[in-house]
Amino acid sequence: MISTRGRYALRVMIDLAENQSDGYIPMKEVAERQEISLKYIEKIMPVLARNKLVEGLHGKGGGYRLVRKPEEYKVGEILRLTEGDLAPVACLRCGAKPCHRAHGCRTLPMWKRFHDIINDYFDNITIADLMKKD
Numbered sequence: 001m002i003s004t005r006g007r008y009a010l011r012v013m014i015d016l017a018e019n020q021s022d023g024y025i026p027m028k029e030v031a032e033r034q035e036i037s038l039k040y041i042e043k044i045m046p047v048l049a050r051n052k053l054v055e056g057l058h059g060k061g062g063g064y065r066l067v068r069k070p071e072e073y074k075v076g077e078i079l080r081l082t083e084g085d086l087a088p089v090a091c092l093r094c095g096a097k098p099c100h101r102a103h104g105c106r107t108l109p110m111w112k113r114f115h116d117i118i119n120d121y122f123d124n125i126t127i128a129d130l131m132k133k134d
Contacts, residue, residue: 002083008036009044009082010075010130016054017070017127024056024063044082051081070131076122086118 015030027045031038045064048054053073054064066073079086084093089111091099102108 002079004040005044006079006083008034008040009048009078010127011036012041012044013048013053013066013073013078013127014130016064016066017073017131020066024061024065026063029063047081048078053078053081069128071126071128073127074123075125075127075130076119078127079122086115086122088114088118 011034012030015034016025019025019029019033027041028038030036031041045054045056049056049064052067055067056062056064076086087093087096090096091102091108092111092115099105
C-alpha cells in the first residue's frame with residue numbers, strides 16, 4: 001500500500017510543476033493549495049532535495065523548485081524514494097535475505113510478476129502525465 005508520505009510527495013511535485021517559474025516556491029503556499037500540513041511537507045522535501053529531484057533555498061524568497069522538466073520525473077522514482085521498495089511481499093524487498101522456502105515457493109513467481117507490473121506501471125507515468133486534466 002502506498003502511504004500518505006508517497007501520495008503527498010506526488011501532490012507536492014505536481015504542485016511545483018504546475019506553479020513553476022524562475023524562482024522558488026514557498027512550501028507554505030504549496031501546503032495551503034494542497035491542504036497538507038506544512039510540517040508534513042517539511043519532512044518530505046529534504047528527501048527529494050537530497051536525491052536531486054528538487055532544489056531548495058532557505059530564507060527570504062526561498063522555497064523549492066523542480067530541477068528537471070515535469071516529463072522527466074517518473075512516478076516510480078518518487079514513490080521509491082519516499083516509500084522505499086514497492087515490493088508486494090517482504091522476500092522481494094531490496095536487500096532481503098533469501099527465504100528458506102524460495103526454492104519451492106509456489107507463489108513467488110506470481111509475486112515477482114506483480115512486483116514487475118507495479119514498477120513498470122509507475123515508471124511509465126510522469127509528473128507531466130499527472131498534470132493533465134481528464
